[in-house]
Amino acid sequence: MKKRKALALALCVAMLMTLLAACGSSDTTTAAPDNGGEAAKGDHLIVVDSADVSNLEPNESDEQTHYQYTRQIYETLFVYDENYNIQPWLCESYEYEDDCTIIMHIRKGVKFHNGDELKASDVLFTFKRIVDENLGGGRVEIPNIDIAKCEAVDDYTLKFVTTVPSATQISLLEGPATGILSERAYKEANGDFLNGACCGTGPFKFVSYKAGDSVELEAFEDYWREGEPKVKTLTIRAIPDSAARATEAQTKGAHIVYDINATDIAMVDSTDGVSVVQDLGTNTSYLLFNTAMAPMDNPLVREAIWYAVDPEAAVKLAYGDFGSFATGWVCPGILGYDEASYKEHKVTRDVEKAKALLAEAGYPNGLEVEIAVQGNNQQRIDMSVAFQAQLAEAGITCKLNTMESATWIEYILSGKHMMTIYGFSCADFEADRALNQLMPFHSNFELCSYDNADFQKAVSEAGGTLDRDARAKLYVQAADMLMKDHVTLPLWHKALNAAVVDGVEGFRITRSYEHHYLQYVSVPAE
Amino acid sequence: MIKYILRRLVSMIVVLLVTIVVISTLMYFVPGDPALIMLGQSATKEAVAELHEKYHMDDPYLVKVGKYIGNLLHGDMGISFKSKTPVWDELMARFPVTLRITIGSTVIGLIIGVVTGIISAVKQYSVLDRILTAISLFGASAPSFWIAMMLVLLFSVQLGWLPATGSYSWKHWILPLFTLGLQCSAGIMRMTRSSMLEVIRQDYVRTARAKGQSEPKVIVNHALRNALIPILTTTGIKMCGYIGGSVLVETVFALPGIGKYILDSVSYQDYNVVQGGTVLICICCVIITFVVDMLYALVDPRIKGTYGSSRRVKKVKAKAAVEG
Numbered sequence: 001m002k003k004r005k006a007l008a009l010a011l012c013v014a015m016l017m018t019l020l021a022a023c024g025s026s027d028t029t030t031a032a033p034d035n036g037g038e039a040a041k042g043d044h045l046i047v048v049d050s051a052d053v054s055n056l057e058p059n060e061s062d063e064q065t066h067y068q069y070t071r072q073i074y075e076t077l078f079v080y081d082e083n084y085n086i087q088p089w090l091c092e093s094y095e096y097e098d099d100c101t102i103i104m105h106i107r108k109g110v111k112f113h114n115g116d117e118l119k120a121s122d123v124l125f126t127f128k129r130i131v132d133e134n135l136g137g138g139r140v141e142i143p144n145i146d147i148a149k150c151e152a153v154d155d156y157t158l159k160f161v162t163t164v165p166s167a168t169q170i171s172l173l174e175g176p177a178t179g180i181l182s183e184r185a186y187k188e189a190n191g192d193f194l195n196g197a198c199c200g201t202g203p204f205k206f207v208s209y210k211a212g213d214s215v216e217l218e219a220f221e222d223y224w225r226e227g228e229p230k231v232k233t234l235t236i237r238a239i240p241d242s243a244a245r246a247t248e249a250q251t252k253g254a255h256i257v258y259d260i261n262a263t264d265i266a267m268v269d270s271t272d273g274v275s276v277v278q279d280l281g282t283n284t285s286y287l288l289f290n291t292a293m294a295p296m297d298n299p300l301v302r303e304a305i306w307y308a309v310d311p312e313a314a315v316k317l318a319y320g321d322f323g324s325f326a327t328g329w330v331c332p333g334i335l336g337y338d339e340a341s342y343k344e345h346k347v348t349r350d351v352e353k354a355k356a357l358l359a360e361a362g363y364p365n366g367l368e369v370e371i372a373v374q375g376n377n378q379q380r381i382d383m384s385v386a387f388q389a390q391l392a393e394a395g396i397t398c399k400l401n402t403m404e405s406a407t408w409i410e411y412i413l414s415g416k417h418m419m420t421i422y423g424f425s426c427a428d429f430e431a432d433r434a435l436n437q438l439m440p441f442h443s444n445f446e447l448c449s450y451d452n453a454d455f456q457k458a459v460s461e462a463g464g465t466l467d468r469d470a471r472a473k474l475y476v477q478a479a480d481m482l483m484k485d486h487v488t489l490p491l492w493h494k495a496l497n498a499a500v501v502d503g504v505e506g507f508r509i510t511r512s513y514e515h516h517y518l519q520y521v522s523v524p525a526e
Numbered sequence: 527m528i529k530y531i532l533r534r535l536v537s538m539i540v541v542l543l544v545t546i547v548v549i550s551t552l553m554y555f556v557p558g559d560p561a562l563i564m565l566g567q568s569a570t571k572e573a574v575a576e577l578h579e580k581y582h583m584d585d586p587y588l589v590k591v592g593k594y595i596g597n598l599l600h601g602d603m604g605i606s607f608k609s610k611t612p613v614w615d616e617l618m619a620r621f622p623v624t625l626r627i628t629i630g631s632t633v634i635g636l637i638i639g640v641v642t643g644i645i646s647a648v649k650q651y652s653v654l655d656r657i658l659t660a661i662s663l664f665g666a667s668a669p670s671f672w673i674a675m676m677l678v679l680l681f682s683v684q685l686g687w688l689p690a691t692g693s694y695s696w697k698h699w700i701l702p703l704f705t706l707g708l709q710c711s712a713g714i715m716r717m718t719r720s721s722m723l724e725v726i727r728q729d730y731v732r733t734a735r736a737k738g739q740s741e742p743k744v745i746v747n748h749a750l751r752n753a754l755i756p757i758l759t760t761t762g763i764k765m766c767g768y769i770g771g772s773v774l775v776e777t778v779f780a781l782p783g784i785g786k787y788i789l790d791s792v793s794y795q796d797y798n799v800v801q802g803g804t805v806l807i808c809i810c811c812v813i814i815t816f817v818v819d820m821l822y823a824l825v826d827p828r829i830k831g832t833y834g835s836s837r838r839v840k841k842v843k844a845k846a847a848v849e850g
Contacts, residue, residue: 054608212782237780239780243675247683248690406558410557410558441571443573
């Protein structure tokens with residue numbers, strides 16, 4: 001019996017020790033993944049993104065989160081510098097042969113990850129593939145390309161032809177969805193991007209992908225820019241849940257954590273050794289009015305709602321100090337931004353005036369309206385709740401129709417809504433990207449169903465106007481019409497942020513497509 | 527025993543087929559257009575139409591369901607709209623994580639639950655019994671995501687002992703497995719206690735004691751074995767729940783399991799993944815139920831005996847009817 005007791009005691013001690021060992025503090029930061037242990041030596045960068053990449057195809061996706069991965073592997077012909085001026089990258093220089101023809105000189109000595117040299121034929125192949133396979137993300141960056149007339153004049157010269165003069169074509173070629181891929185690698189791998197086709201000229205090359213979890217990359221030793229990237233390996237992890245991302249930032253489990261929720265910023269920023277960096281993006285959120293749906297087809301009703309709501313208060317409630325209350329139809333820094341014009345159309349809340357307008361519109365006793373709300377976006381829900389309360393004071397009963405994200409998208413894109421809150425990005429730093437979404441040929445047209453010939457003429461004309469100032473005027477003119485007719489009420493200029501561990505250097509927010517350049521980033525040596 | 531297994535297998539296949547038809551039907555009527563999500567803000571109407579054609583999104587109901595079942599029989603669950611890779615590959619890449627969560631947390635739950643359940647039953651109405659019962663009640667009623675967050679706050683944020691997210695080493699698994707394991711143990715503990723209390727005063731237990739067997743032997747060999755059936759049932763149900771239902775824990779700990787993947791695919795309207803994932807979960811649940819059924823027979827030979835004799839009885843009745 002004594003032996004048994006001794007055995008039981010020994011087992012208990014063993015279990016306790018195992019438990020203590022399991023919970024014991026390790027020599028490095030235990031919060032970091034084991035494959036990130038090297039981070040202490042300053043050669044392994046760990047970044048957390050808000051979405052899984054699914055595959056590493058560069059030209060199809062339209063999602064900014066996808067670009068966070070592909071931008072490190074594939075490069076574009078042009079990039080923006082720190083001041084958001086377009087700069088040559090894989091294209092060393094270019095000149096216009098005529099309004100529709102650009103002669104591009106491809107940089108010499110640039111190598112793909114498989115050792116091949118970048119040739120004009122690879123660039124042409126990439127564009128041809130985008131057009132032939134109708135790859136959505138890339139297609140929008142080369143909307144007017146005349147692929148039949150494009151040609152690789154020689155190994156380092158590409159003739160790029162558009163069907164009509166395309167004013168924004170060069171800046172569109174900064175879009176990560178035009179990342180150049182190796183023709184040979186693509187064909188040899190039969191287009192399998194997880195088994196060979198993932199071959200660009202970028203600072204990092206693909207090593208492995210763990211579904212739903214992370215992508216491992218390593219520095220490309222033959223990268224054409226001397227001294228870059230600054231780290232030997234890069235892990236990009238996907239943590240879709242914003243609370244989990246905030247926790248990961250607090251525990252310093254990664255060097256950089258993207259996209260901290262507005263409500264978590266203060267908490268993360270107050271953590272020792274972590275700071276949150278922010279910059280304005282290119283996306284503006286609007287309260288959109290569907291002019292094809294009664295009673296929003298009545299301009300007086302729309303105007304009454306403009307007077308009845310206080311967008312500034314709603315934005316403050318939802319986002320606090322994150323981002324900025326709209327000061328223009330597009331964000332500052334975007335071609336087409338005009339604060340003066342915006343102020344001219346902006347109204348100060350006036351409930352009595354709203355009631356008078358409603359009476360004039362034939363609704364003296366108020367009316368019922370609906371806002372279609374994106375269910376997984378807490379900030380948009382908060383703003384809608386604020387609008388609901390504000391509209392009630394003007395005698396407008398507002399129903400919030402909160403839907404699951406996919407249902408909401410289908411609902412609003414098929415024009416079943418009266419109002420909704422939606423954002424337009426201007427990743428090419430021009431208002432055309434946002435304005436085009438309200439054109440009849442676009443799948444987003446029914447967001448507002450704004451059928452105004454003058455508006456459509458201005459937007460179309462802007463697309464073909466090579467003179468920058470003239471183009472800007474046309475953008476402002478088009479945006480003016482949207483506000484004058486009370487179709488889109490600008491609410492909030494989106495900000496981008498990331499939690500960065502102290503000692504990480506060279507990281508900066510990239511406004512354009514919200515993809516951040518990681519080749520300049522170095523991590524602390526501990 | 528073979529007949530018992532065969533009968534279980536047949537019912538398993540029928541359940542699977544019916545479930546697949548129901549899932550396919552439900553998915554057909556789910557609102558939403560995946561093409562709009564896939565193409566994003568930049569989509570033109572022509573591009574949306576092309577995508578519809580490419581993925582046969584506008585096929586009529588019977589064609590769609592028929593095609594799906596036909597393809598499924600060939601092991602083809604379709605292509606993920608988002609990743610453009612086979613759904614089966616996507617699911618299998620995530621399945622090991624789900625399996626590890628399911629098995630790990632069930633084992634933890636079983637160890638804690640059965641041991642505490644036995645103690646509670648043997649020491650009925652003692653202070654220890656009351657404390658353990660209270661803890662199990664708390665465990666059963668506390669939501670798993672809350673337990674998860676509390677554990678993360680304590681062990682990751684405050685103490686910095688364990689990683690908060692990921693699945694890169696055994697340390698990463700401690701918090702998620704204990705989160706679900708503790709919750710699982712609460713149910714198993716309650717079931718073990720009540721089941722043990724039922725058998726502990728049976729005559730055969732008293733007889734075993736009277737024969738001079740040691741108390742641990744009496745408890746384990748005579749009482750626990752006869753109390754195992756409800757415990758097995760509870761464990762099977764818990765495991766089925768974890769296969770597809772550990773979404774919250776997967777979310778909090780950023781674990782790439784199939785539950786979270788299916789949920790994300792709903793937002794993306796990646797219906798092939800939702801459909802394939804649901805079918806996979808269903809297959810797993812059917813298999814778990816089958817294994818539990820087998821264990822019933824193993825633990826309690828009377829079950830297969832009953833089954834066998836009832837068949838014999840039917841045969842005898844039939845023979846008598848013919849002769850009559």
